Amino acid sequence: MSKNSIDPNEKIIEELDINPRIAAAAQRNGYTTSWNILISSCSELQQKTGLSANDVDQLMCAVASYIVKPPLLPLNFPCSIGDTSEVSYVSSGCNAIDNILKGGIPFRGITEITGQSGSGKTQVGLQLALRAQLPKHLGGFDKCVAYICTESQFPAARLQQMVVAFHRKKLIPKKPFTDNLLIHHIPDMDSLADCVQYQLPVLVKKRDVGLLIIDSIAAVFRVEEAGEDSRYKTLQTLGYRLHKLAMTYNVAVLAINQVTSALSAHNFFGIEGDIVPALGLSWANLVTTRLMISKTNKCFRVNKRLNGNLDTREYRIRKIQVISCPWLSKASCNYLVTEDGVEDLQLNNGDIVFAHQ
Template sequence: MGMASAGCIGKEATFIERLDIHPRIIESAKRNGYTSAWSIINSSPEDIEQRSGLTAAETTHLISCVVNATIKKPCTAWQMFQCPDVVPGPYPCISFGCQSLNKILQGGLPIRSVTEIYGPSGSGKTQVALQLAIQVQLPVNAGGLGKGTAYICTESQFPARRLRQMADHCRVHHPFAQCSPNSSSRSLDKWTNNIHVQHIANMEDLLNCIQKQLPMLMQHREVGLVVIDSVAAVFRVEDAQSQSRSQSLTALGYALHQLAMTKNLAVLALNQVTSARGHDVLHGSFDDFVPALGLAWSNLITTRLALSRKYPQSQQCVIPVRNLEVHFSPWLPRASANFIITEEGLKDMMNPN
């Protein structure tokens, strides 16, 4: 992943070139566009045979090697417990830098899970993600993890100017930065260089980024938060009811959970809203809108948070009020909190300054 800081991840050999199979099979597959696990698994054996000229036995061998390379073998609960990559709990959270939000989430954004924030355009989803991208860099005793962020954009350009504005406020006003004897903690570059940005246009690139390129980045840089802004944008409208979309969602959900669990980080997926055919009590809705991607995606996330915006009735206050509501979570009760977004970031309603 060519991640920029606001850092980068470089290119690597194609997936098929790393398979332990005959070079002639690899070249035939590459020549006909079968360079990734996704392109091979999503094609029927007959299509691969016809396009690549491979025999039925060679095609079966190719698919078998791809499956073995991408799907982990089953293991017992004891083997999972003994896994050195899994750090025993309790696990820290990433503070939102806003007491009201931390309260309803019992500390902040949890690690080792996939959290979705959905809401209409302009509700403040990206603003919340930027704040968390800054907060995660704080030490554990200050509400962070002391690590950086991998920020994946799928819709528009990364809001670098807004990030710089928020990071500059944190650098100047946060108690940790003010009291730290380390001058680098007070440097604006320190806060922005720990956020690694990549722009993704399609589902295959997103999966490759999560499964291959992010682990490569983490060999050199510590990452405590992965943001996808937004998860729905990589799916085409015409694929809304197709079987391939369901398969893509399942693969994405599995990859995100594997990344969160094995690397002990938090995954935040921002989601859009779509028109609803009635009120969805279980999965949340705003009047005539529900989260995009449907029930298939809802079953793949750990926690769903709904974000909305409204203007107060008082004419003296022109700042819109935001509301974050817990729609479902394995450990959180249904709750909500109001807050505002200023130039400095997220603020409690009772203490905007």
């Protein structure tokens, strides 16, 4: 079997280009396949094999090099930033959002969605996680989705509510939505960086992952007690690995980010107001497409017939804007988050009213 089509459960430890001492320690403790090595954390491998941190790093790099074919394109992203003719997109399912993004979330670089708590960032992420699984004739890519949670439990109940709405609209994938949604909780920055370098490349190949969502990118860096220098280096490493993953495997990467207070109303991020995306310029320079979500001061009032009764509902109108992107002009649009998910604002179906403060 070639390296390009290796079985993750095949014993490869004796085939690795690595110090025999390291290979023997791994084999002695049952670490013989690419899968059981790469799904383990560095600290776990150290503890169970007695190897040093440097030895474990060599082991994981050797496994990754053995099973992962080299990228077909240079890593100094992007090769031709203005040419989007060959770029594919994951549709948001909302025409207004797709229009300002020229198709949706691109399979190129890192796309960031930032905004205040409660603005609806995760709602967009969940809808994208469902849309990517749809067959191509329904606007999807028939791909698995990897969803990494870093700060709270995955909103399974909300996802199921949206799944019901998708089924009602006849938007049904080949397999059940939950079968192709791979959820993982990662609490710290080092584990996140290791996951992106070692575990995700194997998972992408094994399960045909087309979309990676990290919710949220800032959480693991804000809670760390490590110094600024350590955080900066890990953030830079993570960004590089995400770009490499996106380019090598044609994976769309969505990073959901938090916001922090701005020092002035006009700041170097090109955003007017009293908030800016978290993680500063060190992260901003790694982001390819930056989007910001906010709530407006208006609601959309609509009459819905539920269980045979006419019910009046009000939904806060949301705004998404393109802050920066090499191939997109600055633009914004309004949309709604309803029980069914992220939807277009259809003015002929209701009335706009001011929100109750």
